[in-house]
Amino acid sequence: MSTPGRGLHGRVLDTLGPAITAGEYPPGSVLRTDELAQHFQVSRSVMREAVRVLESMHLVESRRRVGVTVRPKAAWNVYDPQVIRWRLAGADRPHQLRSLTVLRSAIEPVAAGLAARHATAAQCAELTECALGMVAHSRGHELEKYLVHDVAFHRVILAASGNEMFARLGDVVAEVLTGRTHHEVMFEDPDPAAVTLHVQVAEAVREGDAPRAERLTREITMGALQELDVLAP
Amino acid sequence: MSTPGRGLHGRVLDTLGPAITAGEYPPGSVLRTDELAQHFQVSRSVMREAVRVLESMHLVESRRRVGVTVRPKAAWNVYDPQVIRWRLAGADRPHQLRSLTVLRSAIEPVAAGLAARHATAAQCAELTECALGMVAHSRGHELEKYLVHDVAFHRVILAASGNEMFARLGDVVAEVLTGRTHHEVMFEDPDPAAVTLHVQVAEAVREGDAPRAERLTREITMGALQELDVLAP
């Protein structure tokens, strides 16, 4: 899904990024480029490129005569897919998952409403196909296959909204859904009510019924939130 | 507000970033690091750092034997504040402003509802202060002072929601509000109804009335959307 270790500087980021987002270096910590370069056995040029990327994510700040200081969590670019992935892989995964689910609950209903107005025929067809796929794999411990269609469903909704900001949240939703399936309730079959809701959303979008699509999607995301409350109160 | 030209590579980004987001180099265009370095009169190391940052924003992709290719708009990290700023400064400013306003209309009502549940006493006080400041400068062509309080108001709401994803949208909302004031309706005094709504939202949050805070905020953002429809149909 992502692009691990593209070049040496990418390799460095793959360990330094998670370390910082995991709070291994608390905010205010000072790193020295030269030391880091030695530590990772790379040249200063490579290390500098890695630091530049971290700086563009507002994870660190590089100042002369001081060094590379870790910035407080509040400054981080938490919408950067890379940062999201790093944080989801780290210790505060539950907290992160909750934040993202709340975000979903705000975005997706509105996106579904817009999708009902703007979806093309092809998108409607794809949506229906996804919903049917979910139904087909909703029983008998076929969670992996179910997940694929679930992710695709929400991606189509977000894309069909016609809003590029919504569309770009497809990756985030995918991470959340994948994370939920793989780390929480891997064993049980999905809630039948949720499956039905997805089918109904597809219907509403196909019929251009924006309020209904929005309301139904809100039910879906509310369900996701409650599920989270049950598992991690 | 932002941090222009930190170091040579930052200077390069300040002109290359806007150029790419403005579509000056269409998707698929191939740039050569060496040529760019020559063009900007900087060393290759500096140029490489700039390219790395653009790459982390998914604006370009660097591949061996090929060069630096501009990625399609759909791949861009449109939530990166830097990218947002570049795009707002460019030609598709109206389109961008609409996308962001739709995003606001999804996020802010939910954030206000959460704020009503989680806001601290200090945040409630700050919110009321902002609302009063808006009232105080709502007449007599004091748009600049009004704007300051308006921006602060929405920042507090987003921060008080307790959700870090929402909180980080403060900058985006600030950009939208500032852009609207400076480029659209600089002359007229703000809509009195909108001012009243802000005061009422502050009330609702103070009283912990989440549904009311959400409903009122939805009215505010709906108003912003309609305003946009009138100005750019």
Next chain:
DNA sequence: GTGACATATAAGTCTGACTTTTTGGCTCAG
């Protein structure tokens, strides 16, 4: 046409020297 192979190309990497900014401490006058 198809496959293996050679070649040119542009990014990637490393090294070492040099510059610039900034800070923390030091001196010295008041």
Next chain:
DNA sequence: CTGAGCCAAAAAGTCAGACTTATATGTCAC
């Protein structure tokens, strides 16, 4: 003792050049 101003060290920033590596493309035999 205090404060202003100056100095020197420290770390990032910049540059130039040599070398490595991956890979797209063209060539040639089959």
